[in-house]
Amino acid sequence: MLNKIFISTAAILFLLLPLSSFSDELYPQYGNASWYGKYLHGKKTASGERFDQHSFTGAHRSLPFGTLVRVINLRNGKEVVITVNDRGPFIRGRIIDISRAAAGSIGILSRGVTRVRVEIVSKPES
Numbered sequence: 001m002l003n004k005i006f007i008s009t010a011a012i013l014f015l016l017l018p019l020s021s022f023s024d025e026l027y028p029q030y031g032n033a034s035w036y037g038k039y040l041h042g043k044k045t046a047s048g049e050r051f052d053q054h055s056f057t058g059a060h061r062s063l064p065f066g067t068l069v070r071v072i073n074l075r076n077g078k079e080v081v082i083t084v085n086d087r088g089p090f091i092r093g094r095i096i097d098i099s100r101a102a103a104g105s106i107g108i109l110s111r112g113v114t115r116v117r118v119e120i121v122s123k124p125e126s
Contacts, residue, residue, distance in 0.1 A: 032093050033071060033116040035108060037100030045086035053100040059086035060096050066124030071098060071106065072117040078106040081121055 037053040045051050047065040063069065063084045072079040080102045089097040096118055100109070108114045 027118065027120050029095050029118040030074075031095030031116065031118075032113050033073075033096045033098055033103075033108065033118075034089060034091070034094055034113045035098050035100055035103030037103075047085040049085050051086065051099075055099055056080060056082045056102045056105075057085045058082040058096055058098040058102060059088035060084045060118075061087060061089075063120075064124055068121040069096070070119040070121050071096060071102065072119070073106040073108060074115045074117060076107050080105045 036051075036059075040051045041053045043051050045057075045059070049057075051057070058069070058071070060067075060069070065085055067084045068081055069084060070079055070081050080098070082098055082102050086097070089095075094113070096116065103109050106116075
C-alpha cells in the first residue's frame with residue numbers, strides 16, 4: 001500500500017514538474033520562428049488574453065506566461081523582446097511563434113519562417 005502511494009506521488013510530481021519550472025541551462029535556444037497575425041487577431045490565447053497582432057507577444061511551448069524573451073533573427077541580427085502569452089508552435093522544428101508586429105520588427109514577414117536565437121530576459125514573479 002505504501003509503495004503504491006509513493007509511486008502515485010512520484011508520478012504526479014513528475015508530471016507537474018515541467019509545468020511549474022524550467023531551466024535557464026536550456027537557454028539560449030536555437031531553431032525556427034514563425035509568426036501569426038490577422039487570422040487569430042482578437043481570439044483568446046492560452047493565457048486568457050486576447051491576441052493582438054500589433055503587440056509584441058508570442059507563443060512558446062513551455063516558458064511561463066509573462067516571461068520576456070529576446071528573439072534574434074540569425075539572418076540579419078535584428079532582435080525584439082516579446083512577452084510569452086500563448087502556447088505553441090506545434091510544428092516540428094519551430095521553437096517560437098511571434099506576433100505580426102514582432103515579426104515585422106526583425107524582418108521575417110516576407111519569409112514567414114526563419115532561424116532565430118531565443119534568450120530569456122526575465123521571468124515572471126511567482
